[in-house]
Amino acid sequence: MKPFEAPLGDILFSLDHVAQASDLPDWDADLAGEIGAHFAAFAQGEIAPLDEPGDMQGCRLENGRVLMPDGFDTAYAAYSEQGWPSLTAPEEFGGQGLGALMLAITSEVFSGANHSLQMVTGLVPGAVRTLLRFGTPDQKARYIPPLASGETLATMCLTEPEAGSDLSRVRCKATPEGSGWTISGEKIFISGGDQNMSDRILHLVLARTSDDGVKGLSLFLCPCTRADGSRNSVVVTRIEEKMGLHASPTCQLAFDGAEAELIGAEGQGLMAMFTMMNHARLDVALQGVAHAARSYDIACAYAAERVQGRGPDGSAVTLDQHADVRRMLDQIDWLAVSGRSLAHLAFVTMESETAPDLVDFLTPVAKVYCTEAGIKAAELGMQVLGGYGYLREYRLEQTYRDARITSIYEGANGIHARMLATRLAPGPAGDAFAGFVAQESARWGGAEISRALDTWQSARAQLADQDGAAQAHGFMQTTIDTVLTCIGARLRAAADHHDAPDRIKRICG
């Protein structure tokens, strides 16, 4: 099996020269390179080696507690010790106060090294962001420092048996008690619902405070232990058996009068939860990119060594000498490189704080494109390896199994497409996207982008005439094609000016 190698050069090239992070006032390319190199070394040395054994061993439930696969607790201790959980938390709460772009670097590397472990640790920045935005000063002071130090990990408890995509069906009930609240009900599919890595777990729970549909939903902070150190009434009733991510415990949780405190205003739970989810969506886009990049790395290494068939002069050749194999390798590479550029464009726009409508528009587009890219890349990679791709040995089958969920969770891709077509495109977010593409057209010249914009504008106009939901899938594809035209132009310009690897020049034409 090809050991994991972090695609750090590609990541920095994409951030610096394609998404143009260098336009941001506080972007420090040298610091990004240093942080990326440190994390890459840690991921390659300590996290990635646990990926295969973790997948084979899985998590288990013993005496009501979840045990992670062997070695995960030690790796997490090193991760905390080295300060990685505190990367983006504010300095006043024990964090390092770095921007979201640093996290974009480490998140992709982490997911490529070990998606399962990244899942369990990855909700901390979103939880911190939610606390910063909606928490009281006292809640911030009590909860952020232990999240930044690694003492506490966070979960996001939304899903219930009757409430998947449709959160208005949430039934988990919150009842005022004394100065706080208690929560009772069942949550399912909760990533990291329990584990033996962090001392504590902070559950962010969406629960019902009244029967008034989504307006009756509020968000709660529910720690796994009470102030006196006793365990709160949150019990893991089962770990789901699933296709992939075997080292990420997907838990069913029973809350039985669990002590909790309200965060944000009563009835505003969904809005508060979206602070956490919007961060998580771009993080999931990077999971897709990570799987595509890993697939490329494995497939390329294999195709360069495996000898099959003959070349034009009759001599034996390696797989990568066959035009059809090269076609597949280039396609996998393009999926990784273009997906990363799109996700980075969304991150850089978010950090610039100048175009929130464009961020709203790009977030679901990046989520959909990058997650589908990860799945497609793993499938193509398997094809490159032939029968060996289907075996466990080369791990592409794990990449495929692990990548598959990304188009389902954090909002199924169909729902993002529907939101794009029915809510975002007709309003200011659609205008912001049209303005962005027009700017790109003026900037890079050529007729391709302006033709793509015309096509997109007529698809947008049709949404108003017909049922937007019925056209959502097609409209998402048209939007992806349009934004990829801009990404292609950016990649070509960056490759011309900044000493890009030949393969990048080749795949972006």
Ligand SMILES: Cc1cc2nc3c(=O)[nH]c(=O)nc-3n(C[C@H](O)[C@H](O)[C@H](O)COP(=O)(O)OP(=O)(O)OC[C@H]3O[C@@H](n4cnc5c(N)ncnc54)[C@H](O)[C@@H]3O)c2cc1C
């Ligand atoms: C490994 C894993 C980890 C997870 N982690 C968490 C977690 O940490 N916290 C948490 O709260 N949840 C988590 N989930 C749950 C996940 O977010 C849900 O599975 C997801 O929201 C979809 O809900 P559902 O499975 O009930 O599918 P359903 O809502 O039943 O939807 C099924 C399909 O129907 C389509 N669909 C449904 N509604 C619409 C609509 N309105 N418009 C268009 N299409 C629609 C979609 O294509 C969807 O794929 C996790 C799930 C898995 C498998």
